[in-house]
Amino acid sequence: RLPTHVTLKEVGPRDGLQNEATHIATADKVQLVNLLSQTGLSYIEVTSFVHPKWIPQLADAVEVLQEIKRHKDITYAALVPNMHGLERALQADVDEVNVFMSASESHNQNNINKTIDATFPILEEVVIGAKAANKTVRGYISTVIGCPYEGYIEPEKVLYVTDKLLAMGVDEISLGDTIGVAVPTQVERLLETLLKRYPAEHFAMHFHDTRGTALANIMQSMEMGITKFDSALGGLGGCPYAKGASGNVATEDLLYLLDGMDIHTGIDLQKMLEAAQFIEQIVGKALPSKQMAILRNE
């Protein structure tokens, strides 16, 4: 019933660092991505082309993408909110363009300053522009289970946004439990709704581990046929416009689980830990992953 292969999409350099208060030098971000490129990952979300006033940490997005050493088998992606961002992302020759919005109205307003319905035409323009430049497009939907302002979100709201994004030509949807409130029964209910209409290949899951439920939710998702998961090394991460959001599920903790169950990822756990040790030393504080805690206690 469980898959034999799973793809992990590393979002640490973007989702992890966007929430990090300590200023991180461009050279250190480049070094982080270069270390991640040696782990066997096939996908790295490198940075974000949002307004630097909103996310000053990632203001050097063009430089980072231009300075990393690229591997031909790795997709180097970035967040893009609008045409202004797309222009910079194409200038930096991003491989994949990642648009984003929320399933809940109030989180969408707080995060990107628009209503849900006013967001669609903005993203559609980006999708058209990205496709014209021969780029694939990923679409994030945030707050798919819980919203910091509205509480529980009904699956129908997620389906509504999913329909629109797929109709625009988005290649893959990443479903975000932005504030890490989900439990497996809720994941089951959400996926039942979506998988009635679309094949599992359309979806990736993006769990934050605020309440320690991310791995349980990933197990539930795999049992329902999902084979793509977002994670961040060290458990770095969070959304600065979602109060109480903490890190993504830690890549190395997820790898421990998958390796132990003989579910292949192609990623070397040891090399992932080396990259996590590097960034831990740069941010200057203990990262939340269990594997890192084990290393520190050795």
Ligand code: HMG
């Ligand atoms: P806005 O202020 O509504 O934008 O922001 P606007 O279109 O009205 O433009 C205002 C000014 O900003 C203009 O400049 C634009 O040129 C400029 P002016 O003419 O006044 O001088 N501008 C830009 N500059 C640089 N880059 C740009 C850009 N866009 C406009 N891309 C906007 C709208 C979406 C840009 C803003 O709200 C924003 O940047 N929000 C970012 C929020 C964010 O980054 N959140 C975190 C990422 S999402 C997340 O973490 C969740 C996820 O991980 C999944 C999950 O966990 O659920 C993906």
Ligand code: MG
């Ligand atoms: Mg996130």
